[in-house]
Amino acid sequence: MDARDAGTDISEVLVSEEAIAGRLAELARQVEADYEGRDVLLVGVLKGAVMIMADFVRALHRHAPMDWMAVSSYGSGTKSSGVVRILKDLEADVSGVHVLIVEDIIDSGLTLSWLVGNLRARGAASVEVLTLLRKPDAAKVDVEVRYVGFDIPDAFVVGYGLDYDQRYRNLGFVGTLAEHVHAP
Numbered sequence: 001m002d003a004r005d006a007g008t009d010i011s012e013v014l015v016s017e018e019a020i021a022g023r024l025a026e027l028a029r030q031v032e033a034d035y036e037g038r039d040v041l042l043v044g045v046l047k048g049a050v051m052i053m054a055d056f057v058r059a060l061h062r063h064a065p066m067d068w069m070a071v072s073s074y075g076s077g078t079k080s081s082g083v084v085r086i087l088k089d090l091e092a093d094v095s096g097v098h099v100l101i102v103e104d105i106i107d108s109g110l111t112l113s114w115l116v117g118n119l120r121a122r123g124a125a126s127v128e129v130l131t132l133l134r135k136p137d138a139a140k141v142d143v144e145v146r147y148v149g150f151d152i153p154d155a156f157v158v159g160y161g162l163d164y165d166q167r168y169r170n171l172g173f174v175g176t177l178a179e180h181v182h183a184p
């Protein structure tokens, strides 16, 4: 799906397909250098991280197995509460493993903070985080995010894995929704 297919639903393109591809290549070089000589397991958080995982792992010039978790975060409306339930767990035992969590977006950071704690409690050798997008509120949480694609303003965004009511995930870019789509 591209901007034409979305019609007037997208008010602004925040991060273009080209910008995403360029930034993921840069992050891939950093990750290759940081994990040189060490195995790393990429852990994607479903469903939003599907696109970034698919593109990021192909940008890597090294082996990097993938595993997936699905979690639901209880919250009101578009804000999460930090109370998390596992809907789909990892297949791999991460004890002694270097884990790199691959995320679509960090807003409050509450979901991520829980996830990092959960993987550390399972005995992972290290847990680091790579996210495509980060919003300003993420600064309030004490999770260190080593790899950030783009810092974006505090707006609700869709595309490149991110949905509104399960739609727009298949847009190639990240954009803000027009008011007529989400206005009550």
Ligand code: 5GP
Binding pocket: 048, 073, 079, 080, 082, 104, 105, 106, 107, 108, 109, 110, 111, 112, 155, 156, 157, 158, 162, 163, 164
């Ligand atoms: P947090 O716990 O950091 O507040 O929320 C993280 C999750 O909330 C993300 O993985 C994503 O599913 C959802 N989320 C946060 N901000 C946005 C946004 O702007 N657009 C969409 N589509 N989802 C968001």
